[in-house]
Structures are given as structure tokens and as C-alpha cells.
Amino acid sequence: MTDPFLILGVPFDADDAAIEAAYLAGLRRASPERDPAGFEALRAAYEKIRTRRDRLAYALFDQTPPSAADILAKAAPVGEPRRPKRATLTALLRGEV
């Protein structure tokens, strides 16, 4: 994913406070010690859209094309994990793939 708004999981009109809150929440899940790569991605996304000027600059100057992952994340973001249906487990136990 390349879009900092999608990485931080904030709407495109989020303000400074919402972005900072999303960043801090992300840090709890991706600390630099436990998940250095995740932390880097989070930090880079935060730096890109931290202030109002940053967000306007990102909209104006960032030329990164959207990736398939961006489109997927924008159209249908990942939700809360669900337990699978019993039928799915049965099929797998039966040997289906």
C-alpha cells in the first residue's frame, strides 16, 4: 500500500488531531522494536500528511500511482477478523482446497 491515508486508516479529510491519534494507535501495534518495517511504513505515512500543509503538498506533488492494494483498501477496507464458517472447516477436513 502506498497511500498514507489508507496506511493510517484515516479519512481523506482527517485533521491533524485525527492523524496523530491514528499514528499513536498504530504505534501501539507496530512499535520500532517489535515490527521495525511496520513502524517505518507508519512513520513515513505520518510524516507525509502530518500537517495541513503536508496534506496539501501530498495532494499536489506526490506522483505515486495507486497500486492494486490501494484500490482494494479504498474500496473495501479490511474489517475485523471473523471466525470461519463450520462448512469451510468441513470442506478443508474433507480434503478440499
Place this chain on the structure above:
Amino acid sequence: MVQKQKRPSVKVRQQTCAVTPESARADLETGRFREAMAGFKELLKQAPSGEGRDALRDGLADAYEGRARQLGAKGMHKEALVMWENRAALGTLPVHPGHAVCLLRLGRVAQVMPMLDDASLKFDPESRALLLGHLAAQMLAGTAGIAEALPADDPVRVQAAVAEEALDAYCVGNDQALAQALKAIPFRSPYRDLVQILKALSRLDPAARDHRGDWTGEARNEAAKLLDRVEDNSGFARLRDAARLALLSETELAPKLREAGPATRDLAFSLRGWPAERAVLWNEIQTLGDSPQPKELLRLMFRHRRVLGETWVHERGLRLLLPKPQTGAKWWSEAGGKPLRKIDGYLLDAWESETDSDPWKVVTYWQDYADFALEAAELRVEPGSEIALRIALMHRRAETLFQILQRMEPDSDPDSLPGAIAAELELSLEYDPDDRATYLTLIAYYLRGGKALKDARDILKRAQARWPTDKAVLTAAMDTAIASGAFKKAATIAADILAVDPINSGVRERLVEAHLSHARKNLSDQRPDLAMRALALAENWSRTERTRERLDLVRGLAELLAFDPQGEGRLQALAESLGNGLAARLILLLEAGACGIPGARLLKQLGLAKAPTPDETDLRAFFSRLRAHLDTGAKLPNEVSQQLNDPLKRVARLKLDQSEIESICETLRRTELHDARLAFADAALKRWRGEPVFELHAFEARHCGVVPWNIPMREMLRLEQALERARDKGDSRLVHRLIEVLSGPSLPFAGPPRGGFGGGFIDDDWDDEDEDGDIDDAFDDGDMAGRSIALFADMIRTLGPSGFRALMQMPGPVGESMREMEREIGKEALDNLINALAADINTKGLPFPDPGVFDTGPSPSTRKRNRAKRKRR
């Protein structure tokens, strides 16, 4: 019609060449089971009875087993069963669990039950456990007839109920019931693999995910460890594989999902929280291939514009038109996009301008975009509003990208690049007056070189009005005061800064430096009394050893100038503390030069006139001081260079490390000490023959200031050989430098002009892309005409058109090169070319597809004209 050649059957192939037990065994070991089966069968037909026959039969059984597994892996269970049955028909072989599994897959439970009683399994508990595990999995999968066929006390039958409970509890999210059920399943149960899998899956709860939706490393590792306990041949292996897939990160998952079946995907989608619509869209994206083309992505985005949002699709979609927006814009509407607006064209132009390293282009195209945005604004643009901030950012873009003002100083040309960028930044402040960084950049720029102090003060005044107590603005105020010679004012500001930031050593250093400069100026004016006063003020702020040393030095010079006998002693003591060698002389000469005192006279007065030959310690100290001096941006005065060149040449023979000599040569490159640099490089080449970095230093030092065509060919060849060696060593930085030197001075051909959207984005005819290619071809490395033109252009600049034409009669490579070019393009075209290059006009009639190729990039005035033209259009 070409007749399709039929592949010969295994039997036919087998008959055509002699089969040996070794060849059949080799087929078996390399997984060519069909060939191995045919081979062993053939060998068995020919073999007499006995031990040898048993070995061949075992080989055939292995081949059947291998083939059965191959077919089973492809889901061809019926065909696999035939192989298993063929294997069983070979005679007294033990029951193979795989055979039973295959039967279970086909629902033939009744055929499996007798196998459980087979004598061979009684002596092979591992295989029996494996078979029971498969039975257990099939029991949970609802395969009919298993329970009825098993004795009432069989563990598969007895523990099935609790395993079912565990599965149900997991699926409904009842973790307490799950834990209880799992606890009730014994360690040696046929359901034990299920226990591991359910334990692993229950680790994957919402709290164990990071911001990207991936599992945290901790959860992932724990779950993976549990899943690793399940063997590949387990009856629960498919469930384990699906669970493993769900552990992957989003990026790892995508390619794997493509290979997975529907049940595996369902499990992964559920565990990762994919909503149904995401799965549908993901399926659609998969149809676009591994790396979807931008056009295809754009088409997809337009198809889903309702869900993605019209604005997002438009804004992000424009990025897919890069890097060739002209081409991309053609398929924008083909892909289903609404017609592009004029402002989109301006934006695409501006983006495209950034692909070049030409700051003028960036300034111009973002200016155009800003102007258009301003015109398009319906209401007055209020400073600080969103549109105003956008316009301000556009005006700052070139500086953000190239940081010209951080490197250059103001000059008198109002049309110079730094001047234009500074004007852009000043304009940006009208729209966004709250951007402190822009004020500071401008102040620092105007202060550099000391020629635009008034401009610096104007900007500072505006900044101070907004941030009167800001530390950075106060520091800028102090710098401005120092640059204006208002040292008292600077000291007051410094005190203010240090009051709020007592450990700000930078402020302290700058203030000491300011007082020192003041003292030096006083000494140059022959006012040692005033210099002493400035030094006293500097003393108050000095904290480091290095600044104290410098203060002592200037004090000594002031005393010397005031005929105070203390001065000579002070300076001699200082020189002694520095070793009385080259390092001491450098410090004395630099400071004397800054104070307007002739260095040679000072050295004579101090008894240091005769330059010593330095030892290694002195040499290292000397270069350390010299680097520190050059790092301040100062140059080495001529008088100092003259004093140092000879002793440095003498010392070049010292046996220093290669890296140390490299560093010395690099430092000397920054000075005018070419002879010394050459001496060090030559001495190094005697020790490390042909070492490319020293070849480069020797070449540059030897030919400094020499016009390229006066350098002997053998020298160029030697440098080319050095380039090859540098390439072999993989030293890309050195390769780059060598290529730069070999290419000579910068060429005037910047390549074809880019862009072309302008205000006429929608109406303009697109440039033919192929034109660029033709032009590039004409000037590629291997093209004689291109290289010659580049060389000639430099020559014309140096010699002028008439001097250049005289060279036509000249013997040697230059004359030959010109004559060859005349043969290639004709006399008239060559004359036109010479005149065009000389006068930078009238490029009509040149033998190239686009005269713009000779454009060195329009001058600012040309750009303004072009801009005006575009605007009129």
C-alpha cells in the same frame, strides 16, 4: 498445415533404448514415475526368479506409490486409487496408509476398515496412527459409514464428539468452550493435530493485528509454531495449510491466494476480516495479471468509481498517466474517464517538468499552474485559505526540490535562477504568511555573500512581527545583525536566545566568530586598540579550546601590530604548541591573511621563515586544519598556497596508507595546490601502479585549466583504462567522476524539450513520441555527429565562429572530425550548425528532425515570452 508431432508413449520409448535396473531406479529417484513403472515392468518380464526379482518388484511398488501421490496431489483420486491397487496387487507388501487415505477421499470407508486389521500395521504404530488421523478428519468432515464400521471403543469414534464440540465452539467464537473441549482431547488422540490447529487459530484475534491488518509478529510466530507440529501427511494437513496462508501479511497473501482453492480462500478471508465485496474486487483484480498495466488499473478504478469516490479516482487516476501524460491522456477517456479539464493539463505538465533536473522548467510550469488556479478561483483568495496554501506550495516547489537558495548567494542579475526562486518564495508568503521556514530560508539566502542585507532585513522584520520570541527567528536576527556589523545588537540578541536556551552552542560560536571578524576588520584598518575591545567581548562568549586558540592568535597579531612585545612571544608559544611545523604555519598564515598582515613577513618575524619538511604527525595535523578551514566555505588565499606548495611537494614521498593519500588528494583538489596534488598522486601511482583514483587525481592536477583538445591522446587513453579498472572494481562513484572528466566540459545539448501540455492541454496536438527517440538516436554515445557537435559547441564558445572555421583546415583529429561531419551532413548544414551554435539563433535548415534539440533550455526571458504565448493561446 503443419502436422502435430505425436509424443511417443513411454512404452515405445522404453523399447527403443535398453532398460537397466539403474536407469529405472534413476527414473524413480528423479520423480519420472511413469518411466520408472514401465522400466521395472519390462525388467520384471525379463528377470528370472530370485532376489533380483524382489528388488525389481519393490522398485515397481515405489513407482506406483510415487505416481499415486502425484495423481492424488492433482485431485485425481480415482486414477490414484488404480495405482494404489496395482501396488497392492504386487503381493506381500504391507498396507500403505496412503492407499487407505485415497479410499477415504473417495468415500469407500468399507474398503478401509479391513486394512486397520492388517498385520503389517500392527507392527507399524506410526502408520496406524497416521491412518487413524485420516479417519478422524474424515469423521469430522461427515464422511458416512466411519462410525458404524468402527468398534464402539475406538478412539476415533469415542473422541469424535468432543472434537466436534471444539470445532463448533471455535466457529461461534466461544473460546471458553473451545478451551474445555481441547482439554478433553487426550495427547495421543487421533484428533491431536486438530488440537494444535485450533489452538493456533485461536491466537489470531483482532487484538493481535497491526495497523495494516497483518498479525503482529508475536501472534504470527506463536501460531506458526503450533501449526508446524502438524505433519505434511496428516489427515488435517489441508486445514493446517489454509491456516498458514491466513498468517501471511497482506503483501505476501495476494500471490498465494491466487493458487489457493475456494475453501482455503474462505478461511483466509474470514480470519483476515475481508468483507465479501473485497473478495469480489480482489478476484477482479486477479484477472488483470501479476503487474496490472496502468490503463487496466484506470479502467478498474473507473468501473468502481462509485465505491472508490469520484474525487479519489480522478486525483489518483491522473498519477497513472505518468510518466508519459501525453500518451496516457489518450487512453484516459478510452478507459471510461470523464474528459480531462484544463487544470489537469497544467498539473500533468508540472509533474512532467519534475522528471528533468532543470529548475527553470519546474519554476515555470508550477508558476503556470498557480496562475491558472488563481484565475480559476471564483472568490478573492484569502491568505491562509486552502487555495491560498496550495498556490503558496506551488511557488515553493522548485526550492523544495532543488534547494537552490540554500547553496547559492544573491547576485545582481534579476533574471538569475536564485533570484527567480527567491521572488517565488516571497510571493508564496503573500498567500501563506505563516510559513516560518520560508522566512528563514529567504533570510539565510539574502545574508549569504552580504550583498542583499536590505532584503534580509525586510524579511526579518516581517518574521519578527509574527514570531517575536521564536528562537529560530531570533537566531536569524542575530545573523542579520552580525552580517550588518551590528555586533552589540547581535550580542543582545544572543543573550536573549541563551536566556531561553542556555546550551545553544551554535549561537555562542556564531557570536564569537562575529566578534573575531570585527577584530580582524579592525586590524586590517590598523586599529589594534579597537580589535582588542572586540576580542574582549569575544572572550566572554568563548567556551571551547578551538575558539580560545583563535582568540589567542588574533590577540597576538593585535599586540604585534600595536608593537606590544607580548605579541611575538604569544604567537611563538602558539606555533610551538602546534609543533612549529606546517600546521602551525597554516594557522598563522590564514589568520594573518584575514587580518591584512603579510604572511611571509609574520613568519620571518617569528623565526619561522624556513619551511620545514613535515613528519607524518605534522602532515595529519596540517590536513585536519586545512579541511576545517575549507569546510567553512572559505578558500585558501594565494599567498598561503604559495608558501605551502613546495614543502607539501617534498613530503609527498611519505609512506602513508592508500586511504590517507586519497583523502589528502581530495583535500588538495579543493585548493589551488595542483603541484602538491600531482606530487602526491604520482608518488601513490609509483606504489599502487594504475590505481584509478590516483590516475584521476594526477590527470586533473596535470591538466587543470587546459582546454580538452590540447590534452594528448595517450593521457586520455590512460584515463579510459583507469575507468575500466574502476568499473572492474565496482567503484561506481569513481566511475561517475572519471566519466565526467572524460566527457569534458558540460555539453550545451540538453536534449529535446519536454512537456507540451501548457494551457492548450486539451486542444494541442500531441507531440509524436517517436520524435524524441529519433533525436536521442542522433545523439547517442555511438553517434559520430552527436559527439562532434558537442565538442564543436565547446570549441565555438572558446574560439568564436571565425576561429572555429579556421580549424577546418587543421590537420589532426579535430580537423578530421569536422571534415567527417561535413561529409555526413553536408557543407551547408555544417555552416548553419556553426552559425546556430555560435549565435544561438536560426536553427532552420539543420539536418535534424527538430531544431529544439539544440536548445540549451530557454533563457529566462525566452521562458517569459513562451509563457506569455501560451497564455494568449
